[in-house]
Amino acid sequence: MKRYEGETCVLAYSGGLDTSVAVAWLRETLGFEVVTCTGDLGATGDLGAVQRKAIASGARKAIVQDARDIFVRYFVWPALQAGALYEERYPLATALGRPLLAKLLVDAARSENARFVAHGCTGKGNDQVRFDLAVGALAPDLTVIAPMRGGMNMTREEEIDYARKHGIAVEATKKSPYSVDENLWGRSIEAGVLEDPWGRPPRDVYQWTADPEEVPAPPYELEISFVEGVPVGLDGEEQSGVDLIKTLNVVGGKYGVGRIDMVEDRLVGIKSREIYEAPAAVLLHQAQRALEALVLTKDALRFKARVAQEYAELVYNGLWFSAHHQDLAAYVRSTQRFVTGEVRLRLDRGTSTVVGRRSAHSLYQTALATYGKGDAFDHRASEGFITVFGLPVRTQARTQALWGEGSEAALEIPRKALTAQTDRAKPQRARK
Numbered sequence: 452m453k454r455y456e457g458e459t460c461v462l463a464y465s466g467g468l469d470t471s472v473a474v475a476w477l478r479e480t481l482g483f484e485v486v487t488c489t490g491d492l493g494a495t496g497d498l499g500a501v502q503r504k505a506i507a508s509g510a511r512k513a514i515v516q517d518a519r520d521i522f523v524r525y526f527v528w529p530a531l532q533a534g535a536l537y538e539e540r541y542p543l544a545t546a547l548g549r550p551l552l553a554k555l556l557v558d559a560a561r562s563e564n565a566r567f568v569a570h571g572c573t574g575k576g577n578d579q580v581r582f583d584l585a586v587g588a589l590a591p592d593l594t595v596i597a598p599m600r601g602g603m604n605m606t607r608e609e610e611i612d613y614a615r616k617h618g619i620a621v622e623a624t625k626k627s628p629y630s631v632d633e634n635l636w637g638r639s640i641e642a643g644v645l646e647d648p649w650g651r652p653p654r655d656v657y658q659w660t661a662d663p664e665e666v667p668a669p670p671y672e673l674e675i676s677f678v679e680g681v682p683v684g685l686d687g688e689e690q691s692g693v694d695l696i697k698t699l700n701v702v703g704g705k706y707g708v709g710r711i712d713m714v715e716d717r718l719v720g721i722k723s724r725e726i727y728e729a730p731a732a733v734l735l736h737q738a739q740r741a742l743e744a745l746v747l748t749k750d751a752l753r754f755k756a757r758v759a760q761e762y763a764e765l766v767y768n769g770l771w772f773s774a775h776h777q778d779l780a781a782y783v784r785s786t787q788r789f790v791t792g793e794v795r796l797r798l799d800r801g802t803s804t805v806v807g808r809r810s811a812h813s814l815y816q817t818a819l820a821t822y823g824k825g826d827a828f829d830h831r832a833s834e835g836f837i838t839v840f841g842l843p844v845r846t847q848a849r850t851q852a853l854w855g856e857g858s859e860a861a862l863e864i865p866r867k868a869l870t871a872q873t874d875r876a877k878p879q880r881a882r883k
């Protein structure tokens with residue numbers, strides 16, 4: 452294998468077995484001087500311990516950083532405002548974390564004058580794409596090394612063996628039977644028995660959320676405040692983004708809210724069974740959407756839903772640092788200028804329901820909506836409106852007799868449509 456004596460490689464380091472072995476391997480096999488780079492997005496725990504482990508694994512230097520505020524402010528909130536849910540469900544915790552970790556990696560490479568960066572992603576997932584594309588977008592001159600994608604090729608047993616030989620502490624605790632990634636915005640769990648999409652997830656998959664059958668009995672209500680689409684408070688009290696998310700993860704989890712079990716489409720073409728736990732993300736998306744329903748016009752809601760899909764797709768696909776993202780984000784931000792107000796949610800045995808919303812910018816007008824006293828809507832004006840709105844329908848009825856004659860003919864959508872198509876498909880065949 453090619454060696455890189457005298458070169459520095461900055462490795463995105465989690466403190467786990469894979470990346471610890473990678474430190475030693477990059478040094479021993481490729482001859483790199485290794486600097487590790489760790490960003491805490493809310494699940495790293497003791498940064499000092501991570502730093503010591505990196506050094507013990509053979510790193511020349513270990514950079515650690517609490518990046519939780521940056522994560523929430525520049526990645527989580529914009530994605531929330533966009534309504535970004537991949538394939539309608541996944542709040543994108545892992546996908547949002549990668550571009551930030553890649554950015555920290557690039558920053559570290561610059562300050563270390565390194566020409567190489569590395570990550571511990573395998574060649575089958577989305578995460579490698581996200582790292583590689585983000586590094587490519589921010590620093591196209593850097594070369595990305597991915598030992599787990601080729602070169603290192605160790606089974607877990609071999610990794611443990613290798614770690615022992617290189618003085619790397621292997622946690623005594625039993626390895627999780629799943630592949631897990633965690634940050635403030637959610638917990639992603641895959642592999643192991645979850646690979647059978649028909650199999651119900653075993654209890655031990657879930658760490659943040661209670662079984663909905665075992666939650667406290669009385670439902671629980673909470674109130675979330677937003678300013679321009681950003682959550683700023685809980686039950687009338689201001690909270691920082693990080694604290695708010697942490698609290699909602701705990702409270703939501705206690706009521707069994709935030710479990711997601713789905714089959715999703717990875718960018719590399721594989722369908723994959725994924726479990727997520729994301730109480731805060733589920734609650735905040737729900738609340739944000741409820742507030743938008745109150746303050747955005749029907750047109751804005753419809754169009755924004757399409758942008759949300761596009762936005763989710765690009766985040767999932769690792770295109771965070773792209774012009775397309777900048778353009779969509781600019782639109783999203785503009786839509787949020789009236790998304791200020793409060794939403795009440797009720798948590799009950801695994802479900803959360805919006806039970807109230809209010810805003811100074813509300814487009815909801817009781818005088819227009821009411822069926823009671825004080826109705827200001829002009830009922831007679833509806834006649835003229837319907838006459839014009841229904842014009843195409845009546846014209847078609849007169850000229851195309853779409854629904855035929857007789858009471859049964861008007862029920863037969865499929866057969867009618869099919870016959871019409873068949874007739875068109877065989878125009879010149881003679882009728883017997």
Ligand code: ARG
Pocket residue numbers: 543545546577578630631632639640641725
């Ligand atoms: N499927 C999710 C995604 O692509 C989660 C990936 C989790 N990563 C992991 N190393 N377990 O964003």
